[in-house]
Amino acid sequence: MKIQNQPSIAFSMNRYQRNEWKMEKTIEKLGTGLNIRRASDDPTGLALSETMRTQIRGLSQAQRNMQDGLSMLQAANEGLNNVNALLQRAGELAVLNANGTLTENDRQKSQVELDQLMESINDTATKLQFNTKQILGENTPLVLMVGPTPGELISLDLIDTSTTALGLDGTNLLTADAASNLITKLNEAISQTTSNLTKMGAYYESIEHHMQNALLKESNLTSSFSSMVDTDMAKEMMQFVSLGIRQKGDQLLISNVSQQSTDVLNIVLK
Numbered sequence: 001m002k003i004q005n006q007p008s009i010a011f012s013m014n015r016y017q018r019n020e021w022k023m024e025k026t027i028e029k030l031g032t033g034l035n036i037r038r039a040s041d042d043p044t045g046l047a048l049s050e051t052m053r054t055q056i057r058g059l060s061q062a063q064r065n066m067q068d069g070l071s072m073l074q075a076a077n078e079g080l081n082n083v084n085a086l087l088q089r090a091g092e093l094a095v096l097n098a099n100g101t102l103t104e105n106d107r108q109k110s111q112v113e114l115d116q117l118m119e120s121i122n123d124t125a126t127k128l129q130f131n132t133k134q135i136l137g138e139n140t141p142l143v144l145m146v147g148p149t150p151g152e153l154i155s156l157d158l159i160d161t162s163t164t165a166l167g168l169d170g171t172n173l174l175t176a177d178a179a180s181n182l183i184t185k186l187n188e189a190i191s192q193t194t195s196n197l198t199k200m201g202a203y204y205e206s207i208e209h210h211m212q213n214a215l216l217k218e219s220n221l222t223s224s225f226s227s228m229v230d231t232d233m234a235k236e237m238m239q240f241v242s243l244g245i246r247q248k249g250d251q252l253l254i255s256n257v258s259q260q261s262t263d264v265l266n267i268v269l270k
Contacts, residue, residue: 058148063211079128080200096179167185
């Protein structure tokens with residue numbers, strides 16, 4: 001038996017240290033649930049995972065953008081319905097006052113109500129807002145970012161529903177002829193408002209379609225991202241158990257050889 005140089009101990013010590021290093025990494029993976037925590041774990045995998053992470057977060061934000069767009073369209077739809085109802089009531093007054101049986105006093109009273117209806121239409125156009133942004137008082141496009149990369153956009157044309165835009169400024173019911181002319185103008189305004197409601201519905205469907213696509217992309221990317229960076233718990237547990245057995249074996253071997261060396265030295269010294 002060799003006393004000064006023990007190759008079996010050196011081999012076992014080396015393997016023991018390697019196993020200990022591997023066990024530390026395994027415990028770290030089990031503790032954090034992450035397979036890649038730093039660039040040294042997997043440089044290429046880290047680069048790919050960070051790219052995926054950026055896309056996933058971008059898709060998530062894009063869905064929030066689109067949800068805001070849907071909420072805005074719902075508000076616009078309610079506003080248009082309100083304007084349409086006001087126009088319908090104005091149409092009833094116009095038909096009423098086109099009748100020759102009304103007195104001048106009757107027409108004056110109808111004019112007061114018509115003025116209030118027109119004022120309510122303008123209030124809806126100027127005061128209906130979403131996040132302080134006017135949505136029914138100007139004809140400007142609203143652009144939604146619907147994806148994580150440049151160019152993934154939807155442009156929504158906002159609608160002006162003021163009495164000026166609807167061609168109803170200065171209308172009156174003070175004569176039968178004026179009331180008849182107003183009927184024509186109101187029919188055109190109602191047709192315009194109905195067309196805008198249809199447009200809002202088309203925008204809503206388009207955004208919902210983009211949201212479904214974004215959700216599907218995010219789900220697929222998240223699955224790929226998880227398989228890349230998340231720890232396979234069953235695999236790491238098996239690795240942990242295997243490394244533990246090896247460490248115990250190396251400890252026993254080192255302990256036995258050391259004891260044998262000590263026994264030999266004791267014999268020699270005697």
